[in-house]
Each structure stands twice: as structure tokens, then as C-alpha cells.
Amino acid sequence: MAYLTQPDYVKYICSCGQLKPITSLYFCRHCLKIRCGFCICHEVDSHYCANCLENMPSSEARLKKNRCTSCFDCPSCFHTLSIRATLVQPRQASTEASGDAKVENKQAKKMYYLSCFNCRWTSRDVGIPDQPVASGGWPERTNPFTTRMNQLLEYYKAIALQEKQEKLERERKKFAIRGKYITLTDKTGLTGAMARNIAGLPSTDGGSSSAIANFVASQASEEVEELPEDVYTKEVNLKQITSMAQRLASPEWQPAEVSRLHPLAKLLSVKRSQRCRACDHNLTKPEYNPGSIKFKIELLAYYHVPEVKIISHESMKPGEKAALLVKLTNPTGHEMTIKLLQPEDVPIVEEEEQKSIEKSLEKSLNLEKDSYSWRAICRPASYSALCRVREVTRDFTLAQRDDAAEYDDDARHDADDVIVWRKSNKLALRLEVETEASAASGAPARAALALQYSYRNTVPPAGNQPHQRNHTLYTTVLLDLGHVI
Template identity: 70%
Template sequence: MIPQVDSHYCANCLENMPSSEARLKKNRCSSCFDCPSCFHTLSTRATLAQPRPAPEAGGGDAKVENKQPKKMYYLSCFNCRWTSRDVGIPDQPVASGGWPERSAPHAARVSQLLEHYRAVAQQEKQDKLERERKKFAIRGKYITLTDKTGLTGAVARSIAGLGDAGAGAALAGFAPAVPKEDVEGLPEDAFTKEVNLKQITSMPQRLASPEWQPVSVSRLHPLAKLLSVKRSQRCRACDHNLTKPEYNPGSIKFKIELLAYYHVPEVKIISCEMIKPGAKSTLLLKLANPTGHEMALQLLPAAPPPPPPHGETEAATEDKDDSIEKSLDKSLKLDKEPRWPHVEPPAILTRVTPPAVTLTLAPRDDAAEYDDDARHEPSHIILWRKSNKLALRLELTTDPAAVEGSPARTALTVEYSYRNTVPQSITASQNRDHTLYTTVYLDLGTVGSAGL
């Protein structure tokens, strides 16, 4: 699977923003903050501010105007009881936004360094293009120079002797750092003064604000909350969307959910007896239905899918001229001929004898996961049933020519019913129930060793 970032959002206020806007905001939310002391999410608290009396001009008694108390807001942490009032941040008249932002003390120097190194990278790029240009004999006029070589306007000005005004100005106006010979020494009481650990910030608190790195607790300021990302997953083989979240961050549904984990029955090994060459053993399997509807299941002898015919082209080249609606309808149609990748199956030394019965698995029920009671059945095949799971007893036969210590592997084909839950177009077939097959390879350890 190939993960891709769709968009950014705030996990607290669920504000959604594109990647370009998140890059400008430095991947932080402008209205949500974290506690600088314990890093929990800060909450907005309201309080009533009493009006202050206005003094009279003649120096008499203060006169209190008839005003209603004004509602003000401040930030508070419910975990460590830290508030924005502890560091002198004034209360705000609005609940969201409007909090004062501190400017980094070295912001101008950092931006100057960025401009300088950006100009250096541009100059190196121009020099590289200049060296590549000298390898070819350029003929014609200067007007057609960019048409023949595809050079940019900045490189064309450099070739003509005009130079690049932006890069040259950035390189010329850069002031290099000058080392200081006189360094301020430590105060006299640096080693004798008693240290109060409650007033000194810890290392995680300092690294949470790399621009300021406060030393004392009284200099801590709220931290803008980092944004989260919504990621979609694509298949590496067919480039199809496996999971794609909704654009609304408050929705937990997925537009497309074609992961096999949610549709193919789950097969797990419970235990297996010791496997000996030419002998029979017993294998216990557990089958589970991950879907929300009843599933009919049958075990068949292993039959690997045939390799694709020679000269077969990809589906993308065949449907190149099709519209988006036709290609989507074709991708959702399950009755088409599957294109299996040719995978060399492992050597099978142990054969399983599947039962000639059709098993029925109940739909998945999340509430039944807390029920520990399993229903035992009087059958030599089915051991027990529990909600959407059942345990099977299968018989294994090992090849007499198997060598002890060699890998013991077996394979079987699972035939199961599948109900298509993806919405289809009106012209598509209304048959939603399909019969699908999958080949399962089981690794049982080695021949002659103790069972699982």
C-alpha cells in the first residue's frame, strides 16, 4: 500500500485546511493551544470583568458609571491548573482567536539566512545550466535561445551579461556572522544561589518552544496545537484507492473501503500435531467472518490461479479512451475476468483433506466479542461456534518422500460468498451477491518437529 496525505486538520476544533495553507501556518492551528507545562489541550474559560471607576477631572471622588460586567475569556489547563494569567497574558473579549502572538527574537536573522541560501541555490543552478550550455554549439539569435534550450529568463539574463537582480541583491546584502571576543561571564552567585526547581523549566518544556526556549516557568506561553493529517492508501499494483477518508474531518466514514481484511474470511491456526513423513495428523483452524452479513463458506483443494496469457496489456492502456464513469463502473464490476499476478507457489509437502460440507458463518457483532461462551457442536468437523467464528478439525497427509527438517506447508482454496457494499451506477448489474475464491498457504513449521 502507498500512503498519501490528503489534507490537514486540527484534532481539537476539526478545522480542515489544504496543505498549502497548513504550510503557511507552520502546521499549527491558530485557535487551539496546548499547555506549555503538561502539554494537554487548553480550555477556554469565561469570567466577568467588573467595570473600573472613572476618576473625575476635579480630583474628587471616583464616579462609577452604570455599566454591565463584561465577559472575558482566558486559557486554563484542567490537568495541571496552569492558566494564561500566570504569565501575564491579558484576557480576551472573544472566546476563539485574538490571542497575542510572540515574535521570535531571531526571526529577522533566520529569514535573512533563508534568503541568502535560496540565492546561493539559484546561483548554483544557473552555473550548472551554464556548464551544460557550453557543451552544445548554439546558433541563431538571442531571441530564440530560450526556445531552443528551454532556459529560464534568469539564466538568459545571466548569459547576456545582465545578471540576476534578485539573487545578486540577496548575495550582496547578506551580512555574515561576526564572532565576539568578549563573552559575558556567569554571575557571581551562579554556584552559590539556591535553585528552586519549581521555577525552572524542564528540557521537554524548553524544546517545545525552540524559538524562545524559556528558562523560568513564568516565561511559558501557550503552544499552538499541531495539525493532524488525513491519509489515503492506494494499491501498489492497480493504483486503486483502498481507503480514502471524507473531506469533513468530523466524519469517520470512508468513501472506498476495499481492504481484503474487511471482506475476506480470516483463517488462523489453532494447533497442529507433529508432522511425520507418510503419516496423518490433525490440524485445527479458526475461521472468522469480518463482514456484517451472513457468509457461506466451503473449503476446496488448492488450485493456484492460472498465469496471465502472454502479451496481455494492462487495463489502463485498454481503457485509455473510456470516460471516468465507464472506468469507475468497470472497476466496481466484480463479474469481469480477474487478472492474477503470476506468483510461484511454495512447495507443498503436506496435503489437507477439506470436508465436503458448506459452512455458514454468522455476521460480525461487536457486542458479542465480550461473550466468552462458545457453543460446542456434536460433529467430527466443527469443534465449536462463537458469534461469527468457528473452529474446524482437518486431516493432513504428509508426502512419504518428505525429508525431516524441510518446511511443512499446505494450501487450500476458500470459496466464500461476498456482498458488494460499494454503491454502483444505475446501469450496473443489481446482483450484489458474488462467489469469490482465494488460495490460503499455511506454514506448519518443519517436518518431524513438534506441532504448533
């Protein structure tokens, strides 16, 4: 598994300016752009438990506080707890009949308890009684501050509702024009609250105003509980004290001793779909079944953008030229034409796309927090390339992807200065890289390379718009060639 710790030697430049490997990028077939994690919107499709694979809607998951009611995690090592069965012998009951002592033996009863196979923690360690049923029925602790927490939630909900109504009133006055009325209530001056008062109905904001008026703020107390006298002299046993992670796992109680640890209800997992922020089309959409790992829509860049891999390269020395072997792969099912360019020859992206994304961010209520972060990140790519790839003026044609040809080991070697060999949808090129004479020894040797490739779009447009199948797209790749010697 050493390849998982290796750095990404080939990175692509996203449309927002981020440098990402091709495995972390998406490709939108509608706006024909490469998207990264900052250029997409995340939507939660469903909630499910990763242990029992129980699927539930968002409303039910919200009521259960995003936790499963039948699966638990170990409070000591946070592994999933298993249910174990044991036989319990009932107490023998003696009865007297006709002066003779008779002993009545009952059949053993099966009981269940929770156990961790990793750290050997059991529910019996904290005094939780065994249950006669394997699924459910485990006792739940009640939080002593539940009433206060509910009061705080109602108070802040009332404040949020009040601020929302004030915002609507300000917008109504802002867009009101003399002689033109947006709604009938603006023309007659009869608002919804006045109409409810005339009809004798209770006002909609009565509950919120009463919650604000009846709220009692917390008061700070100057009296603090004193520490015990032997706090500095008592010997501390670390095996009986919980760690910080164990305390924060249950924030309602935060047990200080190991003997007070209780099983943690397992957190729910989510299946999410991702949309392009520019055109609002789906990029990935998983199956609804939690046991399925397939996707209904999976527009990854790995399946649409030509892949570039470094085969080998010579040592990079200041002011000298070195050979570079790269491999190009066509992942699509159609023939692709690729041309190597310099990064400065790539056409500049128009600003209309960025404006459309900013408008979508402003309209979406769920992305108000992400709008500032996206504007701060979306910028031209900044990188320092001390190496320059010699320009190749010819075009290269790559065949379509053929799964059956993956098992063919025969590669055709061409007697060419640039093309080394061909195999199915793969092509190996020999390029020439020149390092700047002013490059310092030990500096990172990076080379930027632009690709112009043909793409065939098979998605029909919406409406009666003309459908253009063949497109010419561009992408910029940054190659990491080690360090300058």
C-alpha cells in the first residue's frame, strides 16, 4: 500500500484555479468544464446507518438526532459494539407440599448484553442490566438539562423568525413604488397580521413573542464549588479516568470516570449528490439503496479528460535539456485528437461563468456561508514552473477505450522521435524539457503542459437548442519532476 502515501506527481488546473489530481476532479457534460470540490454543491439524499443499513428520511433522522436506535459504539475505543447472548439460570423456588420439600427447576433463560471485541468493554462493566431482547430495549439516560436546552432552542427560533419578518418588511418597503403594488395587501394597506386580528384569529407571531418575553436569561454565580482537599495529594490512576476524546464523545454528560461510560448511539451516514454550481446539473448521484455502491450519475474527470502519467525523466540541471517520457490515455468511448500546447496559448476563460456561479450562490440559502470562501478561492492558478516543455506542433490521435484490449500485451513501437509506442487507447511520448539557467539547486522542478483535446458530447440539450456533438476543450497539467540538481 505504498502508493497511497506517494504524492501526486501530475496535477490538473481546475476552472477555479485549484491544483488537483485527476482522481479528485469532476467533469460537467453540460458546461464542459472541469470542476473540483469547491466548484460543486453538496446535497444530502438520504440518511442510513452504516452498521445495520437502515434507511430513513431526513425528517426521521432529525427527530432521532442523526443517530441509530439499534446500533452502538464502544465509549472506550469507539468501535462498533456487538450483541452477545448468555444463559441465565433462574433462582430456585422451594415450595412445601404435604410436609415434603420440593425444588422446582426452571429452564435457563437467554439474555443479551453489549460487548466490544476490540477492547473487551461490556455493558456489564457500568451496571447496565442484560436485556431479554436482542434488538432495542437498551435503557437511555435522560439529560438533566433537557428543559433548559428546549427553552434556549425556542428562544433562538423566535429570534430567527422575528429577524426574518423584519427583513421581509424592509424588502417590501425597498421595492415599493408609488402607483405600483406587488401584492393586493400593499394596495389596500391590509397586512396579514391585521387581517387575522380583524377575523379574531390568533397572530402567527404570538408564540414567538411570548417565547421571547418569558425567556429567563442565565445568571452568573460567584459561588464556585471548592475542590476537595486531597486533589493535589491523591494518587491518580489513569486507568480510571476518561480521556478527552471519551468525554467529548458524549457532550451531554462528559463522564470523568471510566465507570460512568455508557454506550454511544451510532451516528448516521449520508448519501450525497453533487451539482455543478454554474449550470446546476448533477455530477454524481448515488443509488438510494444504502447497500449499493453504484451511482446513477457519475461524471468523474477520470472518465472524460485525457489522463497524463509520467513514465520516467532524466535529472533536471540548470540551463540543460532532459528527456521526459509521458503516457496519454483516452478514457472515452470515442476517438480523441490531442495537441500539446504551452500554457500561455490556452484561451482565457470568460468572466460570465464566474458571474453565473456567484449569482447561484447568492440565490441559494444553503450556500450563503460558502459564497465568501468560494470567491476567495476562485482565482487564476498560481504556480512556479522552472522547466519548459519543448512545443510539439503535430497532433496525436488516440483510439477509443476498449476493455477487451486491456489484456493485450502487444504494443506497437513506432520509429518516431516523439512517439515511443502505441497500445489500444494509450500513447507514450518522448518530450524534451529545458530547465531555466537561473534555477537554484534543490528547487522544485515543475513543468506546465497544456492539452488541446477533442470531446464528443452525447448529452442532448434541453429544449429546442442546437446540439453540437464535437467540441475542442483545453486543460493545463502541472508535472512534478523532482528537484533541480
